[in-house]
Amino acid sequence: ETGVTQTPRHLVMGMTNKKSLKCEQHLGHNAMYWYKQSAKKPLELMFVYNFKEQTENNSVPSRFSPECPNSSHLFLHLHTLQPEDSALYLCASSQDRRANYGYTFGSGTRLTVV
Amino acid sequence: GQNIDQPTEMTATEGAIVQINCTYQTSGFNGLFWYQQHAGEAPTFLSYNVLDGLEEKGRFSSFLSRSKGYSYLLLKELQMKDSASYLCAVRGTYKYIFGTGTRLKVLA
Numbered sequence: 001e002t003g004v005t006q007t008p009r010h011l012v013m014g015m016t017n018k019k020s021l022k023c024e025q026h027l028g029h030n031a032m033y034w035y036k037q038s039a040k041k042p043l044e045l046m047f048v049y050n051f052k053e054q055t056e057n058n059s060v061p062s063r064f065s066p067e068c069p070n071s072s073h074l075f076l077h078l079h080t081l082q083p084e085d086s087a088l089y090l091c092a093s094s095q096d097r098r099a100n101y102g103y104t105f106g107s108g109t110r111l112t113v114v
Numbered sequence: 115g116q117n118i119d120q121p122t123e124m125t126a127t128e129g130a131i132v133q134i135n136c137t138y139q140t141s142g143f144n145g146l147f148w149y150q151q152h153a154g155e156a157p158t159f160l161s162y163n164v165l166d167g168l169e170e171k172g173r174f175s176s177f178l179s180r181s182k183g184y185s186y187l188l189l190k191e192l193q194m195k196d197s198a199s200y201l202c203a204v205r206g207t208y209k210y211i212f213g214t215g216t217r218l219k220v221l222a
Binding site: 002004040041042043045092099100101102103104105106107108110 | 118122144145147149154155156157158159162190201203209210211212213215216
């Protein structure tokens, strides 16, 4: 266990479904991130939250909607996804936005869109 | 542009030494990280270099040359459990840039 917990671990959804991914950390970190990991591609930064405020949206389609109700929880709401959105979605946290000491990652949610 | 290059796959034998290279071109440099990721698991922190030279931590060492935009991760006395992907990441001014990862297979 890294201290960052993601649920569910696996998710299969149809293109018309709505689902949410959840991330939780109790490390006292103030910055949280969503990354997308696809085969043979670098990790792609999607969203950054610092002290509950979104500080970065990396040109992510609106079918992905993040929510950060407090510094310990981060959600990614999904709707009307496409098959190419199938990937591993990783949540990460760091002490602050500078992330001087790197990230702590969760184990990810393996998403399959059918 | 910004990019990080590392080999896609490597294979080595149990007990051997393997070196995984990483070259980078980024705007701004505030450190280079190596992460280990086993299949289906979270990437976990292995090492951090911000100054030139070698950092040793047990069986793992990481080297950095900022002038050459180059780093390597050295794994000694390989064990089967070292079979994993190894991600190189550079911290720029406020962004992290990740490589695609090197999948290491350790054979008995």
